[in-house]
Amino acid sequence: MALDTLPTGMVQQKAPVLVHRRIAADHYLMRLESAVAARRARPGQFIHIRCREKGDYFPLLRRPISLFDADGERGTIDFIYKVVGLGTRVLSEIPVGLKVDFLGPLGTPFALSRRKGKVFLIGGGVGIPPLYILAKELMRQDQSVVALLGARTKKWVICAQDFRRLGVPVHVATDDGTAGHHGSVVDLLQRHLDRTSRGIEDSQDAAGPSEAVRSSMSLARPRTRSSLGTPCPLGPPMPAYPASSGGPLMLYICGPTPMMAAAAALAHRKGIPAQVSLEERMGCAMGCCMGCVVEVATEPAGSHARFQRVCTEGPVFPAEEIVWK
Ligand SMILES: Cc1cc2nc3c(=O)[nH]c(=O)nc-3n(C[C@H](O)[C@H](O)[C@H](O)COP(=O)(O)OP(=O)(O)OC[C@H]3O[C@@H](n4cnc5c(N)ncnc54)[C@H](O)[C@@H]3O)c2cc1C
Numbered sequence: 619m620a621l622d623t624l625p626t627g628m629v630q631q632k633a634p635v636l637v638h639r640r641i642a643a644d645h646y647l648m649r650l651e652s653a654v655a656a657r658r659a660r661p662g663q664f665i666h667i668r669c670r671e672k673g674d675y676f677p678l679l680r681r682p683i684s685l686f687d688a689d690g691e692r693g694t695i696d697f698i699y700k701v702v703g704l705g706t707r708v709l710s711e712i713p714v715g716l717k718v719d720f721l722g723p724l725g726t727p728f729a730l731s732r733r734k735g736k737v738f739l740i741g742g743g744v745g746i747p748p749l750y751i752l753a754k755e756l757m758r759q760d761q762s763v764v765a766l767l768g769a770r771t772k773k774w775v776i777c778a779q780d781f782r783r784l785g786v787p788v789h790v791a792t793d794d795g796t797a798g799h800h801g802s803v804v805d806l807l808q809r810h811l812d813r814t815s816r817g818i819e820d821s822q823d824a825a826g827p828s829e830a831v832r833s834s835m836s837l838a839r840p841r842t843r844s845s846l847g848t849p850c851p852l853g854p855p856m857p858a859y860p861a862s863s864g865g866p867l868m869l870y871i872c873g874p875t876p877m878m879a880a881a882a883a884l885a886h887r888k889g890i891p892a893q894v895s896l897e898e899r900m901g902c903a904m905g906c907c908m909g910c911v912v913e914v915a916t917e918p919a920g921s922h923a924r925f926q927r928v929c930t931e932g933p934v935f936p937a938e939e940i941v942w943k
């Protein structure tokens with residue numbers, strides 16, 4: 619096994635492809651054998667993968683893909699990707715048995731609350747897979763998890779069954795109304811928050827984590843970040859949502875930028891803490907090229923612009939830190 623441990627703790631490895639299959643229109647799941655990456659993986663982290671192993675190495679740059687799952691006992695990591703361009707198209711042609719070169723796990727993971735309560739996972743398109751590995755950990759910690767999954771159309775609704783198998787209630791929204799709620803996943807979130815504030819519980823919420831989930835995962839560590847208190851670019855937050863009376867502890871959001879911005883604004887209006895996982899284009903994914911920076915809130919508000927790297931300080935950020943464009 620070719621394995622280099624880099625100074626940051628991530629590994630560069632050529633890992634055998636154990637599974638590679640189409641799971642929905644244009645979407646593929648790949649499983650790599652990597653005991654060390656599986657042990658180190660945390661929900662919200664990603665790998666940076668070389669899409670072509672032979673010939674002209676074109677495209678030259680690796681592509682970032684989030685972890686969908688990690689199994690420390692089996693020594694495997696899984697990810698799900700959608701074919702959108704050259705890199706993902708050539709990746710989709712790699713056969714089982716070949717080795718692929720990846721760097722990872724990379725990035726700052728989701729922060730987890732030590733308090734018990736209700737959390738919402740809000741995923742859009744290929745923003746859904748990283749929420750699955752998070753759901754596994756949250757269920758292992760006995761949190762009450764609800765997944766709201768959005769897609770443009772039914773054929774692109776992915777991972778719903780995976781969440782259900784964990785015992786997580788799933789609600790779907792499609793832009794064209796071909797499955798679930800007709801509209802955006804942010805509309806769906808608004809409805810659920812209204813229901814939660816009126817004390818109406820999700821009918822499936824009683825389901826706890828399966829034994830398989832409890833035993834297979836030991837993933838996330840709580841994260842502390844000094845910048846969690848940075849002033850919000852949207853203005854002062856509203857009074858806190860009544861978490862003590864059954865309101866949500868946290869929203870975890872990943873998807874297209876406009877959807878994340880809308881969900882973050884809704885969370886802000888309701889005074890609910892939220893974390894977003896950003897998907898900027900990347901060069902190095904190691905903090906060197908500055909190709910992935912996003913503007914974040916300044917202290918004091920209105921002073922010089924401040925930027926952070928999605929590959930290292932992110933991809934997960936407190937939603938109120940991001941200056942949405
Ligand atoms: C931290 C992180 C995690 C990600 N996780 C996943 C994942 O789990 N599954 C998944 O399918 N994709 C994920 N992505 C997006 C994925 O990296 C891109 O889709 C991929 O790099 C596209 O490569 P390509 O060569 O196929 O497309 P290209 O030929 O490079 O581009 C094709 C089209 O896709 C657009 N595009 C490319 N990259 C991005 C991007 N990062 N964000 C928005 N639009 C983009 C381009 O503008 C262009 O229109 C993630 C990105 C980041 C930064």
Ligand code: FES
Nearest residue numbers: 901903907908929
């Ligand atoms: S991709 Fe190079 S600094 Fe983030």
